[in-house]
Amino acid sequence: xxxxxxxxxxxxxxxxxxxxxxxxxxxxxxxxxxxxxxxxxxxxxxxxxxxxxxxxxxxxxxxxxxxxxxxxxxxxxxxxxxxxxxxxxxxxxxxxxxxxxxxxxxxxxxxxxxxxxxxxxxxxxxxxxxxxxxxxxxxxxxxxxxxxxxxxxxxxxxxxxxxxxxxxxxxxx
Ligand SMILES: CC(C)(COP(=O)(O)OP(=O)(O)OC[C@H]1O[C@@H](n2cnc3c(N)ncnc32)[C@H](O)[C@@H]1OP(=O)(O)O)[C@@H](O)C(=O)NCCC(=O)NCCS
Numbered sequence: 001x002x003x004x005x006x007x008x009x010x011x012x013x014x015x016x017x018x019x020x021x022x023x024x025x026x027x028x029x030x031x032x033x034x035x036x037x038x039x040x041x042x043x044x045x046x047x048x049x050x051x052x053x054x055x056x057x058x059x060x061x062x063x064x065x066x067x068x069x070x071x072x073x074x075x076x077x078x079x080x081x082x083x084x085x086x087x088x089x090x091x092x093x094x095x096x097x098x099x100x101x102x103x104x105x106x107x108x109x110x111x112x113x114x115x116x117x118x119x120x121x122x123x124x125x126x127x128x129x130x131x132x133x134x135x136x137x138x139x140x141x142x143x144x145x146x147x148x149x150x151x152x153x154x155x156x157x158x159x160x161x162x163x164x165x166x167x168x169x170x171x172x173x
Contacts, residue, residue, distance in 0.1 A: 002111045009058035009111055016068045017045040023096035032133045033094050060108045070095035072108050077126055081154055084126045091127050105139045123173045128165040145170045
């Protein structure tokens, strides 16, 4: 568990399925990260049991309400075509639309990066955002990521085809 002033980054619980569905069914959320919107609470529950069930994915819980309002994590970058270094993890995140532009994602990313620095020997992280989603790039830049100057096309992802991805990297060591 990672705690900040407004947030707790903690594992996903099956009891989060309703809020996950409420926020991740929003067509303005998943597609900006290359994922389809969730179609049912059952699908959200399955994602909690599978995709989110590991040590490097967290629910972003709002301390004021105890509700999960987003997701953040890092992991192997081999399933996308970002130009990662060997073994370099990819990081990603989303925040529920009612909470956008309040510094929530920046606060969560900063907490995860502090944790990675403290507890792992990860040397750098890679990430990217669709060029038509500049808010995500701004979050990365506020946390120290630098554009590599590269763009790539991820043809494997939902709606990813022909949407260029701007690549950024954070050197941790
Ligand atoms: C991208 C996302 C995670 C940002 O979350 P957030 O909690 O609103 O982020 P923050 O408030 O910490 O920071 C957002 C920054 O983007 C800026 N921003 C917002 N819209 C912008 C736009 N259209 N163009 C440029 N900057 C923009 C904000 O002003 C803010 O920067 P500032 O603090 O310098 O003013 C959220 O919008 C989201 O979940 N989007 C859908 C999923 C997604 O895109 N995930 C990332 C995939 S790579």
